Amino acid sequence: MLSKVAPWLASRNEAGLGVRVLGAADTLALRALANEDPVANVFILAHLDSVGTAAPTSGGAKVYGVFDDDRLIGACWAGANMVPVQLDPALVEHIAAAAHQAGRRYASIFGPAESVLALYSKFEQLGHFAHEVRERQPLLTISGAPAIPANPSLTFGTMADFDRILPACAAMFEEEVGYSPFLGGQDFYSRRVAGLIRQGHSLVHIDADGTVVFKAELGAVTRDVTQVQGVWMNPGLRGRGESAGYMAAVVNLAKTFAPVTSLYVNDFNAKARATYERVGFTQAGTFATVLF
Template sequence: MAKLLARVAPWLPSARQSAGGVEFRTLGGKDTSQLWDLVNSDSTANVFMAAHLEASGTAAPSSSGGEVIGAFHDSRMASACWTGVNLVPIGMTGDDAAALGALLGESGRRFSSIFGPATSVLGLWSTLRTFSPEPFDVRAEQPLLEIRQASPVPPAATLRHTEPHELEQILPACAAMFEEEVGYSPYAGGGEHYRRRVASLIRRRHSLVDFDGDGRVIFKAELGTVSASTAQIQGVWVNPDYRGQGLAAGYMSAVVNEALKIAPVASLYVNSFNTRALALYRTVGFVRAGEFATVLF
């Protein structure tokens, strides 16, 4: 196990650190091409990093404080990890992930979640857990699904983009979905950040909804993370009053149609224990593309 040689972050140039033949350092602009090569090796799984690179144009640290730590073998970038509020590994093997998890743990940093390909996430967590508070949940098996063509299921004709003036109408449904999925309210500790997130999705036309005649949300979903190659569907929710009526497949087919207008692949990941959702996505035409895992704090 690598030991810290300095009090500064061990991957910075002033404290560059090696562990078992791997060197970790914060990426800069000159590393952008190599990072893109990693991302493009699995563009469906790596949509988070692809979206970040498309928005920023560089592998260098972001203005908000996030950075990408690269793992190098003989000066070649073998894998990487977004390190900000969340940890999002890219192509990280078990050994490299475990080494980075230990270094992050020794640095004293705290994160709200770790998510991405299961091998990488669980490798990070195998050592980081020694230094971390007890997680809220560890979801070790989350099938990553994708679809590359229109669904054979007829799409719901009433699904549409949420309009900016409908923010207050859709927020309760968004919060209900979050609480059902994650287990606590997105308003815990103050909800302004969550509100801005939903408003941003609406503004970018990545929020999809259908209302009933009383103005209640029947169904909603978001294209939560979008790159030129993949649109990742998130936040799928059906109002409990409308569940069990066979509506979800048509709505999801319509979501797929919208996603495929902006990227050649639509994807999502789902908890392995959610057998009803898995059956729904199979009906719509999704196929398995990999395995994700998530650690929630």
């Protein structure tokens, strides 16, 4: 659909295009839009499954929609992060202008690379500059059985293990983005980790000494797709070739929620990409992440 939008943008009357914050009445339209690519849009689909509405959240997160008259043709989640939803690059200026006028600061933009990079280009023109831009992050999926045996030690985390899981999550976050998730306080990130554990979305191996050996989270879950995030092997136990077995176990546990397991990885992380390939993941698209 979006490939058919661009040709008329230059010639049609711009009054036919509008941007507004979505409300409850737009829920079905947003879900239909996101379902055009349920893997790439698992974040917003999981949100809709959780809250049941496209309306703004109590915390102030909202979804901007681009309309051609009354037809929703693109959207973008705007909360702590910005996440494009089937947003043709030709439409990003409308979203960028609305988000800029709202005056909110965002930690990142992530999602399909073309949309993310086009949106960031408009943000740069409006005076918002990134700390880092990761332009190519292969989006990987697996729908069959893992290609290698799974490590049976991986299991679902419990709240009894929270005090061990939280430091491991914080270490992974700092290693990945370059700063502590506890900057400005520990409460928000701690609630996020606890929420994942309570939902059964925390996967961990804690050895007999109480050390977290490996952990990952299912950051977004629908009945069709899970998206794995926060993959982390204890630094003292790396280099033994064990990550692939743990990732095979991640796939098996994720399949208790949905048939397709997905994740995205930095293109420069050759070791991780090789591990995912061993497990049986294949590329389904390309994401990008802009870190502010």
